[in-house]
Amino acid sequence: MICYEHPLNERIRTLLRLEDLFDRMAFFSARDEAVEHHSALVTLFEILDVTSRADMKSELLQELERQKQALETLRKSPDISEDALNEVLSNIQAASHSMLNMTGKIGEHMREDEWLMGIKQRMGIPGGACEFDLPSYHYWLHLDPALRRNNLNEWLAPLLPLEEGIGIVLNLLRRSGKTFSHTAHRGVFQQMGSGRVAHMLCLKVDESLPCVPEISANKYAISIRFVIFGSRQKTRIYEEDVKFELTFCNL
Numbered sequence: 001m002i003c004y005e006h007p008l009n010e011r012i013r014t015l016l017r018l019e020d021l022f023d024r025m026a027f028f029s030a031r032d033e034a035v036e037h038h039s040a041l042v043t044l045f046e047i048l049d050v051t052s053r054a055d056m057k058s059e060l061l062q063e064l065e066r067q068k069q070a071l072e073t074l075r076k077s078p079d080i081s082e083d084a085l086n087e088v089l090s091n092i093q094a095a096s097h098s099m100l101n102m103t104g105k106i107g108e109h110m111r112e113d114e115w116l117m118g119i120k121q122r123m124g125i126p127g128g129a130c131e132f133d134l135p136s137y138h139y140w141l142h143l144d145p146a147l148r149r150n151n152l153n154e155w156l157a158p159l160l161p162l163e164e165g166i167g168i169v170l171n172l173l174r175r176s177g178k179t180f181s182h183t184a185h186r187g188v189f190q191q192m193g194s195g196r197v198a199h200m201l202c203l204k205v206d207e208s209l210p211c212v213p214e215i216s217a218n219k220y221a222i223s224i225r226f227v228i229f230g231s232r233q234k235t236r237i238y239e240e241d242v243k244f245e246l247t248f249c250n251l
Contacts, residue, residue, distance in 0.1 A: 002207040032145040098161035177249040187238040202247040211238035
């Protein structure tokens with residue numbers, strides 16, 4: 001099965017983007033090649049741009065606190081594992097503490113580095129990070145991989161509390177919903193909404209099928225159509241019945 005996650009508000013959309021960027025950063029920075037560390041730095045600059053919103057940290061802290069209070073109300077439920085609940089609450093507490101200890105604006109340590117900001121500015125130009133444009137960056141890319149990796153980890157470290165908090169919120173979101181099995185007849189599925197807006201939809205479909213879901217949803221209705229992958233012509237509906245699983249996730 002291949003899973004398609006479809007965020008239904010801007011807040012969840014931003015968290016999913018950051019999760020993807022942090023994963024990509026971890027992947028490239030762990031490698032040794034100069035071109036891979038270049039990709040890591042490009043990704044780090046993307047993280048910096050996405051987290052530039054002034055309310056990013058406060059919104060995440062508020063969400064963690066809201067989840068903490070919601071989970072505390074489950075403590076007396078006989079269906080809840082006390083140990084599992086305590087572990088999640090401990091993780092939330094640790095993440096909140098780390099974020100509260102973040103000083104200054106998010107990414108301020110990078111924005112105050114003229115060398116990094118000079119590279120970031122050039123990277124905004126297609127092909128702008130060539131060696132003749134940035135000789136000092138070209139020199140950095142020829143340093144020992146371990147030294148470059150230490151630099152990357154040093155620049156990333158002040159942002160890691162955000163990654164921890166995002167991971168907790170998205171994990172709770174993904175585990176919150178109930179999954180239902182449906183069939184898109186001749187590639188199309190529609191369902192009237194319950195009047196309540198979910199935060200995210202998770203759709204799972206057999207990865208061997210040559211089609212991709214296009215999802216449109218609000219609190220009144222959900223519309224999913226499966227289109228043929230790779231069609232060079234106008235978008236074409238996959239005109240076979242498609243069985244899939246759909247999960248409504250809410251915080």
